[in-house]
Structure formats: C-alpha cells, structure tokens
Amino acid sequence: MSTPNSTIRMVDLVSQYRRLKIEIDEAMQAVIERGTFINGPEVEEFARDLASYIGVDHVVPCGNGTDALLISLMRLNLQRGDEVIVPAFTYAAAVEAAILLGLTPVAVDVDAYYNIDPKAVEEAVSDRTRALIVVHLFGQSCDMHPIFETADRHNLEVIEDNAQSLGARYSFPDGRSFYTGTMGAVGAFSFFPTKMLGCFGDGGAMATRDPDLAEALRKTTVHGQSSKYRHQIIGVNSRLDTIQAALLKVKLRHIDEAIAARRAVADFYDASLSGIEEIEIPRRHPSSTHVYNQYTLRIKNGRRDELQAALRSQGIPSVVYYPLAIDEQEAFKAYLRPASSTKLSRILSREVLSLPIHTEMNVEELKRIAEAIVKGLKT
C-alpha cells in the first residue's frame, strides 16, 4: 500500500508481484530448476486454463499480441489486395499485420464508446472486402451484434483484437453472452506486462472454436512444421516462453480479483469526475461489461494538453492513447483504402487522456488524482 505522498504510477507491476510473490516465485522457480525453457508443460497447461476461463476449445500460445494478429490473418485464406476493415482509432498492430501480408486496410470511424462503429463498417464494405478486425479497446467489447449482421451478410471473416479486454463479456439481444476474443474466427490476446493478464515480458495467444484452424495456427507458430523438419506451410517462430506461461497460470487464477480492483478504481473516478463541464467520463456500453484496462476521459475545449501538463507538475502521470488516428499515420497512409470520414477518431486523438489505473491503487491516490484534475481545469 502506498502512503498519501508516494509516487503515483500508471501501472504498478512491482506491488502486484509482491502481493503474489510466493505463488509466482514457486511457479517460475520450478521452470528454472527443470530447465524446460521452450515448450515446457506449463505452456499447454496455461493454454488449457485460459481456454476454460474464456469458454473455447482451443487456445494457441504465441510470442506476443502482434504475432497473434499476423498469424491469424495468415491462416484465413486471404489474398493480396483483399480489403480488411479496421478501426481508425486504435493501436497500430492490426493495420501493420494486414499491410505486411499485402492486404489493404480500410480504416473506419469509431463510436462514442471508442470502439469500431458498426454503421461505418457496413458502409465501408466493397466487393474486395474479405475480413474485419474489431479491436475491443480499453476494456469493453465492440457492439458485436450489428457487426456480425454485416459480416454474415457479406461473408467476412471476423478477427477480434482482444489485447486490451480479456475478461469482458458481450451480450447479444437473444441473451447469449460471450467473453471477448471468443466470438469471431480468431481472438488475438496480448500478455504485454500492462495488459489485463500481463507477463514479465512479451507473450500472446490466439483463441478459436475451430479445431482445424487451431491446428493451422499452431503449426504456423513453429515454422509451419507438422513434425520436426517437415515444413508443410509457411510459418514463423512465435512462442510463449515456459517461464511466462508458468507466471500467467498463477496470474490467471487472480484475474477476477484484478478486474474487480480495476472496476472499483473506475467507479471512484466516475463518481468524482462526472458532472464536470469539460470532462466526458468513459461511456459503458449497455451490451458489454467493462474491465478497464484503461480509464480514458475526453477533455473538451482544447484543454487536454494543458490538463496533462498540470497533472505532470503535481507528479501525476497520464497517457494519450492514441495521439493520431490510423489514417493520419505517415507509415500507413499509402496503404489504406480511404473510407468514409474518420472525424470522431481524429477528435478523440486530440481529446483522450488515460488516467492511472491498476490493481494496487488506494483511495488516497485516487483522491489526489481527482482533486488535481478538478484544480487543473479551474485555473
């Protein structure tokens, strides 16, 4: 627990480690003593545990979340020049993966929940469109019901980028509900340290209900080999280290506590910051639960950067995820097929501000942050 004047951090992985130290040390030590650093039994055990938690038959571990997206796209029978719809307000990995495979990304606008706008998806479909990467941003699900209506009508593969929202659930109008990352052809997960389930380095996984696709994804992670030195398909080298899997097995046992801790932080922020003229608190989608991988405000009237500087001067960190829309990024412009307006994505990139949120925050820290925000906007 930190004291009132202690350093406030965006995330506090060290305190989380100390709380779980006995379990984590034992699990990691076992791997070191055994020496099975690559493909040790913990990798498969963790894959089974995660599959059981999210309710799918197959989880294929890999090296990181970006590889999970790349490998998924490699196995969905897409051809060079095929169009893949992506959100314009997001992390770059999905767009980059599509471009690396010679596909044409089409960046479309997001909605008031910061997630891909189902209406913009429908409008962007052309006769070249074959797939759609939805990104469940900041901790809640995209609105999957209308998205699947469009995808089914046009025969599009749906890949879910679930790097940020492990543990969130989406409910369809007929009452069925699913964890994010389990609804499309493949769900891509990241275990980057700051994610919902973070390891001590890089890690990732793919989830699917299709056994043949699972097998193809698995082969792809090991240079396309069916058995040692028998290369059936073109693959890559993308593995989850045994030591990371051992750690992730432990942390997965505590994921529901971690989600509850993050929700408590979000509830505090919501209560303290709603009703302030220049602030829009993050909207909770009625069809999704929220796990708050990020707590992201909109700061109106062009005051975002000024508020961030005021917070910084009081020792309070904050981060802008993301300062440019995808179609404003120099690297991607030449590869994108322009779609309709990405107006809201551009506005968000100038208004969003993510506050500290993690599993170890205490009320004194939260009060200090809320007071600093109120004060920062008064001056």
Ligand SMILES: Cc1ncc(COP(=O)(O)O)c(C=O)c1O
């Ligand atoms: C939305 C999103 N997609 C993909 C990734 C890529 O994950 P990784 O860093 O594990 O490659 C990240 C994480 O940084 C992310 O936030």
